[in-house]
Amino acid sequence: MGKSQVKKPKILVGFSEIAGYYVNLFVGLAELGYEVGYINNRYFKFQYNDYKKYNHPFLNYYIEICRKFRVENSLSSKVLCAILTPFVIGWITFKYDAFILGSDSTLLKYWEYKVLKFFKKKVIYVSLGSDTRPSIMNGIYKDDALGGKFSAPEAIQKFKQTKEKVRFFENHSDIFVNYPQHAHFNRKPFINGMQIGFPTRLTGVLIENKAKSSDSIRILHAPSRPLAKGTLIFRKVVEELKNEGLKIDWIEIVNKPNKEVLDELSKCDLVLDELYSDLPLGGLGTEAAVFGKPVIVGGYYAEFIYSEVPVQFIPPSFYVMPYQLKSTLRKLCLDPGLRRKAGLELREFIKTNWSHKVIASKYIDLILGIYDPSWIFDPENISYFNGWGLSQDEAIKNMGAILPFLDKSDADQVSHFLQHLKKDSELLEV
16 A cells, blocks of 8 residues: 555654754655654754744744753753653654654653553654664764773663663664664664665755865864864874875864854865764765765775665765775865766765655655565674774774673673674774
């Protein structure tokens, strides 16, 4: 039975925001004609606000109350948010048929997932990274930990917590969307997020690169977590290229509102995103693609991606091994024609494959159970074990540091990770 032959489900998207993923998905569903609600109860840093015209007024009011509590530290808003939250959970449970939730987001200490399961609501859980990635494969500590140092006791605690949460979300969702590069705790087959894509609205204007080879090249780097994203190494590589005679304007902005990031994206010639990414294109790169700007992303998953993901689902960024960063950047700086061609190809990929409506339609297929079976990925087939935000050397050291303190079950799993990583690792240095 096709989508046009069944009653349209009412859908709630929440409860957080990651680089515009959920808000763009929500807008896509709304523009396809579905009755849909949106709740962002956690992240407000980047100011995605243009969803309001599509959202239910009551949910807009709830989001604003919680924003005042979390951002402005308003005591009255804190009290009102606490009072409203149980009511909101009940209200959305009876109003909506399907729920697209993710990124470890919750309104009330995960009780809403139990309520939704009790009332047999369709739940799709979406992971975009850190909520399911094992702590020993996660470089997030570089920016979050005191001094940026890896802590074995903290990593062990997070390792166990993440493993338990993945099991909870597997047990309380009908469909689990995850990525093979960080789905090591999944026990059941899941939907490969690489074959779903990243919902994107083409709101930016195509701005073609007009720089000549003799002009200064404007390179943008906008890290949310500078140490994990390799900012220090990027600066070093750029300085080395400048010393070779290349004219480069290095633009670096950190933790700015989305409006400021978009303004810089419109001005740059290319984007240098991350050094140790397990995705070929993240949130910043996707926004760059909207403007037709080429994107360089470094990451060890570049060596594995073509064995796990059909080529038609891989965005044409310059996704390269970390040691290839300097040569790739040099090549793009010297070839304005290549920059223009690559930017246009990336934009066309986003327009055709990752538009918010295309991705929203895929989620409708998931809700209705009419999706392509090839989207399913068995965790037994995972081949990548390096993670995100850290070098191969760092990942191996972190795994070795916690191994002696784990119980047998966890130790066996980490030993499995370590065995594969050592086998594949050449301990490459930039």
